[in-house]
Amino acid sequence: xxxxxxxxxFALAPELVLLGAMAFALMGxxxxxxxxxxxxxALAAALGFAGAFVYAIVVYVHTPDVHSVxxxxxxxxxxxxxxxVIVCGAGLLTVGVSYAERMRDEHIAEYYAVLAAAGGGMCxxxxxxxxMTLFLGLEWFSISLYILCxxxxxxxxxxxxxxxxxxIGGFGSAVLLFGSALVYGxxxxxxxxxxxAAIGDQHLSGDALLVAGLAMIIVGLGFKASAAPFHMWxxxxxxxxxxxxxxxxxxxxxxxxxxxxxxxxxxAFPQEAHLWTIALAAIACxxxxxxxxxxxxxxxxxxxxxxxxxxxxxxxxxPIAANNAIGARALLYYLIPYSAMSVGAxxxxxxxERELAAPVTLDNLAGMGWERPLxxxxxxxxxxxxxxxxxxxxxxxxFYAFSAAYRHGxxxxxxxxxxxxAVSLYYYLAVVRAMYMRPAAELQLSPTPVAGGAPPRxxxxxxxxxxxxxxxxxxxxxxxxLIHVAKHAASALPF
Amino acid sequence: xxxxxxxxxxxxxxxxxxxxxxxxxxxxxxARAYFGLMLLLTAAIVGVFTAQDLLLFYVFWExxxxxxxxxxxxxxxxxxLGATIKFVIYxxxxxxxxxxxxIVLGLSQGTFDLTASWQSSSDWLFLGFVAAFAVKAxxxxxxxxxxxxxxxxxxxxxxxxxxxxxxxAIYGFIRIAITKFPEPTKDFRTVILVLAAVGLVYGSLLAFxxxxxxxxIAYSSLAQLGLITFGVFAVNxxxxxxxxxxxxxxxxxxxxxxxxxxxxxRRATTGEFARLGGFARGRPILATVLMTTGIIGLAVPGSSxxxxxFAILAGVFSRGWGYSVVGAVAIVLAAMYMLRLISAxxxxxxxxxxxxxxxxxRPGELGAIVPLLACLLALSVWxxxxxxxxxxxDRAASAVTNQFRVAAGRPRLDYILVGRSVGSEQQHACLKKxxxxxxxxxxxxxxxxxxxx
Numbered sequence: 001x002x003x004x005x006x007x008x009x010f011a012l013a014p015e016l017v018l019l020g021a022m023a024f025a026l027m028g029x030x031x032x033x034x035x036x037x038x039x040x041x042a043l044a045a046a047l048g049f050a051g052a053f054v055y056a057i058v059v060y061v062h063t064p065d066v067h068s069v070x071x072x073x074x075x076x077x078x079x080x081x082x083x084x085v086i087v088c089g090a091g092l093l094t095v096g097v098s099y100a101e102r103m104r105d106e107h108i109a110e111y112y113a114v115l116a117a118a119g120g121g122m123c124x125x126x127x128x129x130x131x132m133t134l135f136l137g138l139e140w141f142s143i144s145l146y147i148l149c150x151x152x153x154x155x156x157x158x159x160x161x162x163x164x165x166x167x168i169g170g171f172g173s174a175v176l177l178f179g180s181a182l183v184y185g186x187x188x189x190x191x192x193x194x195x196x197a198a199i200g201d202q203h204l205s206g207d208a209l210l211v212a213g214l215a216m217i218i219v220g221l222g223f224k225a226s227a228a229p230f231h232m233w234x235x236x237x238x239x240x241x242x243x244x245x246x247x248x249x250x251x252x253x254x255x256x257x258x259x260x261x262x263x264x265x266x267x268a269f270p271q272e273a274h275l276w277t278i279a280l281a282a283i284a285c286x287x288x289x290x291x292x293x294x295x296x297x298x299x300x301x302x303x304x305x306x307x308x309x310x311x312x313x314x315x316x317x318x319p320i321a322a323n324n325a326i327g328a329r330a331l332l333y334y335l336i337p338y339s340a341m342s343v344g345a346x347x348x349x350x351x352x353e354r355e356l357a358a359p360v361t362l363d364n365l366a367g368m369g370w371e372r373p374l375x376x377x378x379x380x381x382x383x384x385x386x387x388x389x390x391x392x393x394x395x396x397x398x399f400y401a402f403s404a405a406y407r408h409g410x411x412x413x414x415x416x417x418x419x420x421x422a423v424s425l426y427y428y429l430a431v432v433r434a435m436y437m438r439p440a441a442e443l444q445l446s447p448t449p450v451a452g453g454a455p456p457r458x459x460x461x462x463x464x465x466x467x468x469x470x471x472x473x474x475x476x477x478x479x480x481x482l483i484h485v486a487k488h489a490a491s492a493l494p495f
Numbered sequence: 496x497x498x499x500x501x502x503x504x505x506x507x508x509x510x511x512x513x514x515x516x517x518x519x520x521x522x523x524x525x526a527r528a529y530f531g532l533m534l535l536l537t538a539a540i541v542g543v544f545t546a547q548d549l550l551l552f553y554v555f556w557e558x559x560x561x562x563x564x565x566x567x568x569x570x571x572x573x574x575x576l577g578a579t580i581k582f583v584i585y586x587x588x589x590x591x592x593x594x595x596x597x598i599v600l601g602l603s604q605g606t607f608d609l610t611a612s613w614q615s616s617s618d619w620l621f622l623g624f625v626a627a628f629a630v631k632a633x634x635x636x637x638x639x640x641x642x643x644x645x646x647x648x649x650x651x652x653x654x655x656x657x658x659x660x661x662x663x664a665i666y667g668f669i670r671i672a673i674t675k676f677p678e679p680t681k682d683f684r685t686v687i688l689v690l691a692a693v694g695l696v697y698g699s700l701l702a703f704x705x706x707x708x709x710x711x712i713a714y715s716s717l718a719q720l721g722l723i724t725f726g727v728f729a730v731n732x733x734x735x736x737x738x739x740x741x742x743x744x745x746x747x748x749x750x751x752x753x754x755x756x757x758x759x760x761r762r763a764t765t766g767e768f769a770r771l772g773g774f775a776r777g778r779p780i781l782a783t784v785l786m787t788t789g790i791i792g793l794a795v796p797g798s799s800x801x802x803x804x805f806a807i808l809a810g811v812f813s814r815g816w817g818y819s820v821v822g823a824v825a826i827v828l829a830a831m832y833m834l835r836l837i838s839a840x841x842x843x844x845x846x847x848x849x850x851x852x853x854x855x856x857r858p859g860e861l862g863a864i865v866p867l868l869a870c871l872l873a874l875s876v877w878x879x880x881x882x883x884x885x886x887x888x889d890r891a892a893s894a895v896t897n898q899f900r901v902a903a904g905r906p907r908l909d910y911i912l913v914g915r916s917v918g919s920e921q922q923h924a925c926l927k928k929x930x931x932x933x934x935x936x937x938x939x940x941x942x943x944x945x946x947x948x
Contacts, residue, residue, distance in 0.1 A: 390558050399550075403602055411599060414598060418595045419591075437569055437575065
């Protein structure tokens with residue numbers, strides 16, 4: 001009989017709550033009459049994300065020390081818990097945004113069920129402690145996202161987006177798995193800390209098999225974080241997927257992938273730091289370059305935001321590449337306002353899309369700032385935040401990321417980041433310009449009210465946007481407590 | 496907080512109050528957003544002048560950009576989109592260089608505290624800061640954004656932009672560039688002084704050739720900021736005191752000139768000299784106010800602007816007589832462009848755009864402009880109010896080069912409120928002796944005391 005390990009259920013609580021929510025939503029999809037499914041599914045997912053959010057906070061509070069649980073396959077620490085908080089927060093906001101989406105109600109409960117499942121997968125991934133759980137978590141949320149991208153069959157390009165994501169994401173996963181196999185082959189270990197110990201004991205540093213495996217793991221994670229040059233799926237998938245899903249992908253997927261990148265590199269491959277810091281710095285520069293330059297010429301707001309998320313992957317890889325304690329802190333802090341801004345910005349795009357019943361471009365944003373004051377102000381703030389202007393958390397995040405690079409001795413990376421920020425300002429401000437400085441009449445746009453009157457169920461979307469706006473600004477105002485939290489979380493990693 | 500930052504805070508509040516009053520009178524659409532942004536702008540500028548921390552300074556510095564961008568972009572003239580893009584790109588290019596410098600400087604010094612006694616000798620960091628300040632001021636040749644932004648903004652925003660925001664840059668020169676980088680300041684002094692001289696003459700010439708009111712004021716600002724930079728980078732008592740006085744003067748003068756320009760454009764629908772003229776006939780109040788402001792602006796002896804410019808030129812004389820000659824020539828040019836503006840608007844033939852029924856200045860406009868003018872007249876009577884009260888320890892140059900640390904010995908607000916000085920008793924006594932020696936004319940003793948304090 002196989003000995004069963006002791007299971008620390010508490011450490012798994014966020015994932016379990018989300019899985020429970022998924023089960024409830026799926027039951028609803030089968031058992032409830034069609035007209036109740038939307039409400040029930042949304043409620044189940046919202047409660048799931050809220051419960052997981054609270055549980056992640058509780059885990060954070062009750063885990064001052066790091067320990068491995070469940071036969072060392074899962075790590076229970078504040079680093080993972082804080083990432084779970086961010087993921088669940090993004091998920092909760094996404095539920096609010098999705099509720100307003102005009103979607104056929106035959107698969108609506110499944111939509112919420114899969115959303116909760118994706119959140120659970122990400123929560124699991126960020127606590128992964130060996131290469132198996134890493135791959136398990138990655139596939140868990142990736143498969144959920146493939147479905148979410150393609151779920152709205154009436155949306156033009158949705159199926160294409162799902163298929164594209166499936167193929168390229170599958171390729172990324174395969175590379176990651178192959179890399180894991182090579183690392184296992186070289187060291188004979190799966191757990192992160194034992195890999196590091198094996199590299200030290202057996203003097204494997206620089207071993208060809210190990211380095212090849214490490215490179216493939218970085219590539220696989222780069223696909224998930226949509227960092228250049230592994231970004232080619234991003235614009236098409238972001239554009240084609242239902243907009244709330246895009247927001248969730250931009251915020252939560254990136255959070256999970258980047259946090260895990262830092263964890264696996266720092267815990268499993270500290271001896272190879274001289275290699276992966278350079279590699280990540282190069283990937284960061286490529287992402288900044290490609291993301292920013294491509295975003296400059298986009299007319300579609302969703303595509304522009306997709307390229308902006310690529311450039312932000314670059315910004316957030318800078319502190320990882322810096323490989324120091326301040327870098328870990330910077331990454332965790334930056335993810336908070338970044339996730340809020342991403343979900344919020346895509347929520348505004350979703351609202352506009354629904355108003356116009358057409359894809360949102362820079363042209364048909366004209367006059368939106370005056371028509372929808374809350375959404376306009378929020379979108380403006382998100383754009384200023386992405387560009388790193390105070391008073392938003394984006395400023396502090398960039399500041400910390402650059403500080404980490406400087407601490408590492410890479411002033412050139414600071415300069416690259418600063419130049420990229422300057423370039424990015426042009427396309428972020430283009431949105432503000434379109435919303436506020438061009439009258440709607442100039443373009444003869446008329447919002448097409450479908451089925452008469454104001455779009456339905458807008459209240460939840462507006463609440464979500466308001467919460468995202470609050471998080472964006474509050475993360476600037478309350479920078480000290482947040483940095484404190486990030487500091488405690490980052491101390492779980494061996495720096 | 497030092498004397499000169501208090502003066503600048505005062506200038507900010509006065510000019511902003513006038514600008515907001517003018518906007519209220521002019522009736523801007525979207526009033527809630529407009530006045531909210533104006534107040535946000537005021538807060539940001541006051542923050543820049545009072546920040547005691549490098550990072551906080553940067554945050555406020557960036558926070559100025561945000562409301563300005565929206566104010567110009569939404570409420571500006573027909574060419575506002577191009578103007579805002581230029582403005583933002585120029586400013587951000589400068590201030591992001593400053594961000595890099597702030598990060599490197601703060602982390603290498605281990606503190607962002609401006610009141611701490613660290614100094615740096617890095618030329619690159621110095622240039623990072625100077626780039627940001629030189630764009631915002633602007634200094635020649637970084638003034639590309641200036642004419643568009645000043646022409647396309649609503650008049651009261653132009654007033655704020657040229658009257659106060661440019662002073663934030665000069666403040667940065669004094670508070671950070673010179674104070675924290677003494678050696679690079681010496682190395683680059685000649686370069687900056689020459690650029691200022693070029694800007695002074697070039698701006699004056701362009702102002703003389705400009706075809707409209709706002710063009711004249713915009714380019715005259717470029718020239719005046721060159722002059723103020725003269726005073727600042729002379730780094731001596733006369734230069735610094737004169738520069739502070741001239742900052743306040745210039746803020747008040749361009750503030751009222753832009754508001755007047757706004758009033759004239761409202762009446763004539765244009766600011767082009769070719770279509771203006773003869774405004775004085777039947778509009779005595781407008782003529783009087785514009786004439787008075789213009790005359791003070793051209794630094795007629797007896798005006799506060801004369802006092803400021805004289806002190807600056809006397810100060811920069813010690814860095815080379817050539818600078819003083821350039822400055823004196825520019826003052827002549829200032830008289831030329833200012834008189835050209837006055838005669839083209841007020842006198843000459845009645846222009847095609849000037850309707851006979853166009854009204855004189857209304858009480859609302861007077862309420863905004865007259866307080867500025869009153870401040871100018873008061874300063875003309877008593878310029879020493881500023882020149883003698885800008886820097887602690889009675890000596891501007893030593894206050895700046897000693898990083899304002901002498902300020903601790905002077906009674907400050909907390910001293911007045913709770914009756915204790917921030918500096919130690921010893922320091923206090925030492926400074927008392929120093930001031931006594933200075934008053935009695937024992938300069939040798941005074942300078943040795945200044946060293947020890």
